[in-house]
Amino acid sequence: MITVNPLEVEDGMFFTAICVELPKTNLLIISNEIGYIMCAALDVDLLSEKLADREVIAGRAVGVRTIDDLLHAPLEKVTHSAKEQYGWEEGMIGKDALIRIS
Template sequence: MLNINKINIEGYEFLTYEVALPKTTLFIVSHETVGYIMCAALDIDFFNNSEKLRARKIIAGRAEGVRSIQQLLDAPLAKVTVACEELGIKPGTIGRDALVLMAKSVEK
């Protein structure tokens, strides 16, 4: 099962994705052009440790132990990509705050 919805945070629009998989659910909240946050299924180290992927400047953060989109928005990010840190989004940044920083980066 796949559920896709639109949400608004501080005037910015994001898409939420819930993908039901065997024995788990994948949760993602994405900005249209900048980046996304995701549950622990995202391997941040894979992005950061590969020179080719670092060069792509993928902006992504991962929260752990979440079981819903709301929990993903409220959780501190456990890991973020190097490109995410360049926007000022560090581990510990709350998911919704990270998304707003991503959206604001487009305005610059």
């Protein structure tokens, strides 16, 4: 099953929360028009190296099972563009990264 819901991270800061239920795991994404964070299925190295010209703003969290987990988990890896353009860092909490792109 796929669920797509609006998500208010802070007052007036809206994102889209997407959950794709897969066998034995879930694919979790929180996004807006600028960038996104998601579960460990995201290949940050591919985005930062092979697709660097696209300047994707993205971060990955590991071990999350719900959208709430994703909001409160530290980002294990972020793209070069997310670092350079929005000051994202590894270890930053997902919610804090999203606030910087709202």
